[in-house]
Amino acid sequence: MSGVNDDADASLVERIRETPQPAMRWLAGALALFVLEAGAVVNAVTGLFGSPVDIPTLLSRDVIPNNGYQTPAGVWEETFLGLSAGQAWAFRVVLIYLYAFIVAWWVWRGYLVFRKHYRHADWTPRDDMVDRLRGHRWGQFGAIIVFMFVVMALFAPALGPTTVERTISDPYSYHVEYYEDGELQNTTVGQANLGSRSQGNPDRNVGPMQYDDFGRFHPFGTIPSGKDMFTFMAAGARVSLFIGLVSIGISGFIAAAFALLTAYYKGLVDLVVVITGDSIMSLPRLLFVMLLSVVLGGSWISSIYNGGFLLALIFAGTGWPFLWRSVRGPAFQVAEQEWIDAAKSFGQKPRVTMQKHMAPYILGYLLVYASMSLGGIIVAVAGLSFLGLGISPPTPEWGRAIDMGQAYVTTSSWHISFIPGVMIVLVVTAFNALGDGIRDAVDPQSEGGDTSTEATAGTGGGA
Amino acid sequence: MSEQIQESVSVATGETLVEINDLKTYYDDGAILDSNPVKAVDGVNFDIKRGETLGLVGESGCGKTTLGRTLIQLEDATDGEVLFDGTDVTELSGTELKNWRRNSQMVFQDPESSLNDRMTVGEIIREPLDVHAWNTPQERRERVRELLDVVGLRPEHYYRYPHQFSGGQRQRIGIARALALEPEFVVLDEPVSALDVSVQAQILNLLEDLQDEFGLTYLFIAHDLSVVRHICDRVAVMYLGHVMELGDSEELFDNPKNPYTHSLLSAIPEPDPTANKERITLRGTPPSPRDPPKGCPFTTRCPMKIRPEKYQNMDADLWVAIEVFREVLRERARAEKTLTEIAKEKLGMDTRFSSIGEIRTELFAELDVPSEVREHIDTAATYVANNEEAKAREYLGEEFGSICDSETPAHHVVSDTGRASTCHRHLAEYDEPDEFTPYTER
Structure with missing residues (x-):
């Protein structure tokens, strides 16, 4: 065969070696962006193995400090470039979000570079999905808010006007x-x-x-104990995101595994999972979650991440049947396709068949329902913390902020409940919007389809 | 490259490759009590010779696809054996089964559904090679390109996705995948029925070329009889899980022996509008495969069913009415009654089953019924009215039934080429089906 075909089989590395310019250009940009924050990564990694190593990073509070004092003459001391504390803080926040959006844009560019220069196929079915998402404004709105929420959680220590350690856990x-x-x-x-x-x-x-x-x-005022609320909210975003992602990750994995197994083997396996799932779904979820968090509250798991990990486990354990129910149908549908028979006919292993021939078809649905129920979990965690059952004080959590401000809603301290409340609404709406976008991208026929399922998924927590 | 492959295949045409002995495939829907499985394939015997194309035809639902799937072990046989080169493949499992699977592959009916849309064409055709760890990855890729060439696609289609191909091209990809492991035996499950007519011919020619080139043995499942006649060496006609007639394709089409084959072939449209062709329209639908008739499977619809001697000359319409009457009783016995219906029946109330009187009027009112026959029908109707349906059926069976209702017909060899047909009319004491004019034609 000719040389053209040999080239077509070249691996990604070989293809990059052949035409290195676009990849190199992209890589240089990526490296430059990484260097700016390399210190934070080194710090986080070394932190796992003992005392973290501190390397100055551009977007840290050391480089752009906002803690200072104003002399009677009105001059600010010890703040960044002598700006006022508020301006210094705002400057840092803007820089962080700018940086985050540039990184996101660069990753997207990297995908486009790969698509244009290095991919064998000039078209894949995924391209259509990506293109559909590119034109979906409501989904993009969701994606941007979700992205901002994630950045808030990731950069929490640098975003707050002060740190959790300084103002909440060890103020004296x-x-x-x-x-x-x-x-x-x-x-x-x-x-x-x-x-x-x-x-x-x-x-x-x-x-x-x-x-x-x-x-x-x-920026968001203070909570009743006088601590800075923005710091509290940023740290709380971390907790919410951690619980949401861990529980959705676990329940998504269980749901996908059960959906694939039941669809492939059918019969008795299906019956057992249906009975188990339906039994869990028939329990009043919020009450059951409350019961579990009280019963397990004293165990050793509850000490991991201030009870956050326990909550994540509880939500995963009670939440997977909902996800499983929503992907079971698509899984059964794809199991009826003839390519599954074809795989069987040449002796493909069941595990590989499920992974290669079935999983890609349910993954999209899983993503849709996962992003929609994620909002529900965030609401539920906030709800539990509001009731005093979730995250143990003094760990910051949005629901706790609402709880603390409850008595002051009608007073001049209305901001304590109002701001976290609005943010929860915004984040949950954004996750639902993102889910809508993904759904329309994965399955364009369903556009405007039945909204009742979304509603149920969105309020999954019931709190 | 293809020459090399050709050399490795030695074809001794005529020798038996697949031997099917009394094969049964039942679908059990898993009811714990009172399991009544669907008898999709119910005792099938035949051989497939090396290098031939055996056609398998029949109405939809007659079990032909199930039979094909059982032969390549996509379904588990309930009973009987499938000897592949002398090995019973229904007994294989684990590594042995996996190794055997290289020998027999399937081309599926629907090219839209048989290819995974999320994989490139190259990955799809390569998968069987990967599963069986065929040579090195580099050689596998080359082999895939070779196969693309063999089935009439271009090597640069490797990185395309199935979405980018037409139905005919997709079917070519499916064929390439089936051929990847160099099988001896390929089941073609209606490979062209989902395609445009113009494309059908191309695919059929491709299949014939490939057979010559690689010495393949085909089981060609189809319901399009003209396609079967064109491509098949021998044909098996299936009805309700049974093979009714099997023989040389030309001979069977020119001179069908079995009453069912007769009726089936009479359904082929004649291109010449002036041709005066007798058409046998079959009454009703095939019986449920959960509850096939006793005796011959075709007995409920057969236009040449053997009658008792004294009713030989009965009016055709009256005979049909009697047959329908018996069938209604049979269906009623099978119909599932709910508890309320049973209770209503016991209390003598009306149920959704219309009263026997109504049925009788509907069937016989407009006919001229001889008194003797009327008497029998009245007796049966009385039994039914008294809720003794089993007795009524037995009574009618004794009076109007024949060997067709009670005994399963044997395979009769009906020609010099060894054609076999399953019908009681081949017994010496009855008229042969092809010498017999159907009652409805008189």
Whole structure:
């Protein structure tokens, strides 16, 4: 055979070697972007094996500090370039989001470069899905909000005007400097927090975008104990995302495995899983989740990640039947295709058949329902924490913030419940929008189809 | 490259490759009590010779696809054996089964459904080679390109997706996949029925060329009789899980022996509008394969069914009415009654089963019924009215029934070429089916 065909079989590395320019250009950009944040990665990795190594990174609070004090003359000391605390903070936040969006855009460009220069096939069925998603505004809206939420969780330590350690977990070991009566004073953060409480009284309230008496900027105001709420929310996003992703990951895996097994083998296996799944689904979920979190609250699992891991397990254990139900149909449908028989006829292993010939067809549906139920789980975790059953204090969690602000809703400290509430609504809506987008991309015929299933998936938590 | 392959295949035409002995495939729907399986294939015997194309025809639902799937072990046989080169493949399992699978492959009916859309054409054709760890990956890729060439596609189609091909091209891909492991035996399950007529001929020619080139043995399942006549050396005609007639293709089409083959062939449209062709229209639908008739499977619809001596000259319409009457009783016995219906029946209330009087009126009112026959029908109707349906059926069976209702016909050799037909009319004491004018034609 001719040389052309040998080229067609070349591996990705060989193909890049042949025409290196586009790949090299992309790689250089990726490397440059990575170097900016390499310190954070090194820090996180070394942190797993003992004391983390600190390397300065561009987007850290060390490089762009916002903790400083204002002299009576109105000049800011110790902040970035002498900007005010609020401006320094805003500058850092904008930079972080800019960086995150550039990274996302660069990854997307990388895909396009691969598609244009290095892929064998000039067209794949996935291209159509991607193109459909490119024109789906509602799905893109969801994707952007979800992305911002994820960035908030990922960059939580750098985004907050202060850190969890400084203001929430260990406030009496850190100090703030401020000018009072023309003199530079020094006090502990804990002491300062007592002076910046938001408790409904106009005299005792630090609302959104306000400075407190100690020159600290609070973008979302403070919570009743005087701690910065934006820091609280950013850290809470991490907890919510962790619980959501872990529980959806586990239940998605169980759902997919059961759907494939039951669709492939049918018969008794199917019956057993149907009975198990239906039994779990017939339990009143919220009550059952509450029961489990109380019963298991004392066990060793509940100490992992402040009870977050236990919650993730509980949601996975009670949530998989819903996901499984939604992919069971597609799995049975694909199991009827003749290519499954063809695979059987030349002796393909059942495991490989399920992986190669069935799983790709249910993955899209799984993604749709997973992103829709993720919103439900976030609501449910917030709900449980609101009831005092979820994440143990003082770990930040959005539901706890709503709980704390409950008494002040009608007062000047309305922001304590209102902001987390709005953010939960926004994030849950975004996950549903993203799910809609994926669904329309995967299965264009279903467009505008039955909305009742979405509604059920979205309120999966019931809280 | 293809020459090499050709050399490795030695074809001794005429020698038996597949021997099917009393094969039964039942679908059990898993009822715990009172299991009544679908008897899709119900005792089939025949041989497939090396290098031949054996056609398998019949109405939809007659079990021909199930038979094909059982032969390549996609379904488990309930009973009987399939000897492939002397090995009973229904007994194989594990590695032995996997190794045997290289020898027999299948081309599926629907080219839309038989190819995984998320894989490239190359991956699809390569998969059997990967499963059996055929040579090195590099050689596998070359082999795939070779196969693409063999089935009339281009090697650069390797990285295309099935979506980018037409139905005929997709069927070529399916054929390439079936040939990847160099099988001896290929089951073609209606390979052209989903294609345009113009494309059908191309695929059929391709299949014939491939057979010559690689010495393949085909089982060609189809319901299009003209296609079968064109491509097959021998033909087996199936009805309700049984092979009714099997023989040389030309001979069978020119001179069908079995009453069912007769009726089936009379359904082929005649291209010449002036030709005066007698057409046998079969009454009703085939019986349920869960509950096939006793005796000959075709007995409920046969236009040449043997009658008792004294009713030889009965009016055709009256005979049909009697047959329908018996069938209705048979169906009623089979119909599932709910508890309420049983209770209503016991209380003498009306059920959804219309009363026997109505049925009788509907069937016989407009006919001239001789008194003797009327008497028998009245007796049977009385039994039914008294809820003794079994007795009524037995009574009618004794009066109007024949050997067709009670005994399973044997295979009779009906020609010098060894053609076999399953019909009681081949017994010495009855008229041969092809010498007998159907009652409805008189």
